[in-house]
Amino acid sequence: MIVNSHENVIEVEGLTNFHPQHIFECGQAFRWNWDGKGYIGVVADKVVRIVWDDKVLFIENANLDDFFTIWLDYFDLETDYGEITNVLSEDPMVREAIKYGWGIRILKQDPWEALVSFIISANNGIKRIKTIIERLSCRFGKEVLWQGQKYYTFPDIDALADADQAELKDCGCGYRGPYIKETAKLIREGQVDLSLLKTMSYKEAQKQLLKCPGVGPKVADCVLLFSLDKSQAFPIDVWVKRIMETLYADELRYSNGIRSFAEDRFGVYAGYAQQYLFYYAREMKIGK
DNA sequence: CCTCAGGGCTCTC
DNA sequence: GAGAGCCCTGAG
Numbered sequence: 001m002i003v004n005s006h007e008n009v010i011e012v013e014g015l016t017n018f019h020p021q022h023i024f025e026c027g028q029a030f031r032w033n034w035d036g037k038g039y040i041g042v043v044a045d046k047v048v049r050i051v052w053d054d055k056v057l058f059i060e061n062a063n064l065d066d067f068f069t070i071w072l073d074y075f076d077l078e079t080d081y082g083e084i085t086n087v088l089s090e091d092p093m094v095r096e097a098i099k100y101g102w103g104i105r106i107l108k109q110d111p112w113e114a115l116v117s118f119i120i121s122a123n124n125g126i127k128r129i130k131t132i133i134e135r136l137s138c139r140f141g142k143e144v145l146w147q148g149q150k151y152y153t154f155p156d157i158d159a160l161a162d163a164d165q166a167e168l169k170d171c172g173c174g175y176r177g178p179y180i181k182e183t184a185k186l187i188r189e190g191q192v193d194l195s196l197l198k199t200m201s202y203k204e205a206q207k208q209l210l211k212c213p214g215v216g217p218k219v220a221d222c223v224l225l226f227s228l229d230k231s232q233a234f235p236i237d238v239w240v241k242r243i244m245e246t247l248y249a250d251e252l253r254y255s256n257g258i259r260s261f262a263e264d265r266f267g268v269y270a271g272y273a274q275q276y277l278f279y280y281a282r283e284m285k286i287g288k
Numbered sequence: 289c290c291t292c293a294g295g296g297c298t299c300t301c
Numbered sequence: 302g303a304g305a306g307c308c309c310t311g312a313g
Binding site (some may be wrong): 123124125127128132172173176177 | 306307308309310311312
């Protein structure tokens with residue numbers, strides 16, 4: 001991996017297993033949007049555009065300092081996905097799924113943003129999730145300008161802890177409004193300390209997250225996988241449930257549920273396997 | 289126009 | 302542990 005920079009654009013060469021569409025449209029993050037040239041996203045207080053030409057990754061509006069403090073980690077560029085896909089390919093089902101979802105990377109998002117985002121995700125479609133998060137950011141976040149366009153940071157904890165229910169409702173949160181506000185208050189009061197969760201075990205961190213209203217096993221697993229480096233998390237949504245019951249019907253008959261089966265089968269790579277399977281299920285419209 | 293499902297959770301029994 | 306109900310919106 002060779003990194004260069006000029007005129008506020010980072011160029012990363014020698015990268016493999018990087019497919020922007022699969023990364024940004026697999027439902028792990030909700031603030032990346034295609035603008036005709038690349039994917040524009042807001043991470044912390046930075047707006048960047050990601051352009052990929054099959055050889056070089058361009059990160060526009062970023063300097064070298066940002067690259068090493070933010071983007072290297074955010075895009076999980078130091079993880080060897082070749083090794084992960086090799087190991088997972090021992091399972092013929094996942095090997096097939098990887099054909100469709102190759103180039104996925106698990107983004108290392110901010111835990112607070114991931115927590116709120118996946119509370120919103122409950123019983124909701126990706127399109128509406130994105131709309132709600134944009135409205136929340138627009139109303140409660142801070143404005144960031146880039147190339148004459150306005151973007152908004154994700155709301156901080158105080159902003160949502162102090163939000164009016166009516167405002168949350170206006171943003172389209174529906175019945176999740178109270179969950180968001182109560183979760184924000186719980187974190188502000190220190191009853192759940194997100195900064196400690198990375199150093200905890202998967203099970204301990206999961207237990208903490210489950211204290212938050214609106215957070216059940218699926219949402220907790222998403223937060224653990226997408227923001228807390230818990231690669232053994234295996235979020236089971238309707239898509240993953242369907243694809244697992246389709247692909248592993250026989251094995252599941254003799255196992256103690258999907259979660260337990262995935263843990264045994266995929267181990268610490270369960271989260272990666274889940275991403276390939278989720279993408280595969282949606283592409284193939286399994287069960288539809 | 290209608291019905292239904294969507295990266296589920298909470299509450300009740 | 303099983304089941305109903307849930308804000309709202311896009312898809313059919």
